[in-house]
Amino acid sequence: MSDSEMPGEDRVRVAEPAENPDIPERHQSRVGSLLRAQAFQILLVLIVIVIIFSALAPDTFGTLSNTRLIVQNASILAVLGVGMTFVIITAGIDLSIGSVLVFSGAVAALVMREIGGEGWGTATIGIIVSILSGMAWGIINGVLIAKAKVPPLIVTLGTLGMALGFALILTGGIDIREAPSVLVGVVGYGNIIGGIPVLSVIALVVIIIGIIVLRFTKFGRYTYAIGSSEDAARRVGVKVDRHLIQVYALTGALAGLAGILSLAQFSTTAIGGQSQTNLNVIAAVVIGGTSLFGGIGTIFGTVVGLFIPAVLQNGFVIIGVQPFWQQVAVGAVLIGAVYVDQTRRAATQRGGKSNSLGRKLVGGNRSQGKN
């Protein structure tokens, strides 16, 4: 690996003196790729993993039906990941999403059971109720974080317990296994043309909207600005508190959407089934290059970060390795990703004079990615 890094490192060095302010376009592409670097590095890792599994089990892993399975299983986590990316870019964290998902799904299931019926009328009400329930928890998180100044880790650790507790209270601790048949049939198991799961289409829509909002709108700009320097944002008149509340509300609403999707997919509220969801989503966001310290991150990276655990789990099962190895592998990737982030942050803060190790990792891998 170090052999292939060297040419890339040289090229970066040679390129630098040639740059001058008259050619901003070149800067733009260079900086653009630098910012997205970690997402692309991790995409490369994902591609390598896929190639290895495809080579080891060409008849089972690389098939369309297996790919479809992996994508479908990652869909709900992707919806959660979009919200989590926003939160982490503001230098926050949301541990409560798994519980909020359960709570929203449970409330929606109860409401739909009360109304009765198997049609779209009931299902639509359920969808709205679920999203609003999630958003309500998000607003609670946001207000406590922005106004009461309680650290996000503590606030969302608290609401993690509270949302799950309320879900248990409301259901008496017994999973509700009823959902309108249209919801289960169309959203949960349905496909659009070409056998693409409806769940994944919904997730894709959320991802695309998320990317557009984060990259091209004022909302996205303020999200980065607050994560980068809350003080700087405040001094130029950005309504920081209001924006933070909106970001957590968005994340809560997406957890609510994930709640109804989960209910549709599994036909049960699965109250006990989401205890690791928050950590899995946070790991995916961080693996995808979003900095826990705020100011940096992409939704594209998060999506790639989600597929690494999903592909590893699926692949290990197929090639007959104990699936428990997946957890070991994901843990290692996570630590590696944060290490790269740390060195990159150090490089940024030292006014461009990067720590040479960080530059080797970031710069070297980046030019590899271009080859």
Next chain:
Amino acid sequence: MPTPILEVRGLSRMFGHVQALDNADFDISAGEVVALIGDNGAGKSTLVKALSGNLATDSGQILFDGNPIELTSPAQASKLGIETVHQDLALAPHLDPVQNMYLGREIMQDGLAGALGFMKTKVMREKSRVAFDELGATVKSLTSPVGSMSGGQRQAVAIARAISWADRVVFLDEPTAALGVRQTANVLETIRRVGDKGVAVVFISHSMPHVMEVADRVQVMRLGTRVATVKASETSMEELVGLMTGANTKGGAA
């Protein structure tokens, strides 16, 4: 003499037991460049903070165009056309110069796209480029994060931002502290030019040669209050140093 654009009467502020501002006065007219000097702890930065909406005061009056005002937030100061470059610059390190320039003041697209939050990125980039060129600033890249730039470049971004938005008054808290010789000359020239446009410029500096070079008037602070205000053309560095340290008490004190 015309009505001062900004006038301060008897401003006081305690930090615990420390009297940071003690009945301080200040005034500046449109197009005037006033240097605010004083030893460390004389209350210069505190005064600037109070006048840029970053600090509440215990007592005293602030007059803007002769009318009494309350400055409660930086956003409110901005609305009046008052901008400040703080010593820490207050830039978002992960954003590029253009994004920092327009942070909180984004130019939105027309119609529905604007309502949805889409911005006129190209327009903002072009206008920023013009602003940096006017400053003669060596901002190497408009698309790199400012956190990756040198202290001088960051300072240039912060100053360009302030003078682009300030219609009436701009405060510069030690604007040349982190700069090299050429950049310092640029900044001093810019201060002069901004003043000539009719904007009131207040700058804090510890460098007496810089003060003598660009200031119309020098206001000296000591122990939280104004001890003298003198025309730059009628004073000398020795006299200013004497006033700062309290060895000399001559001057048109209010």
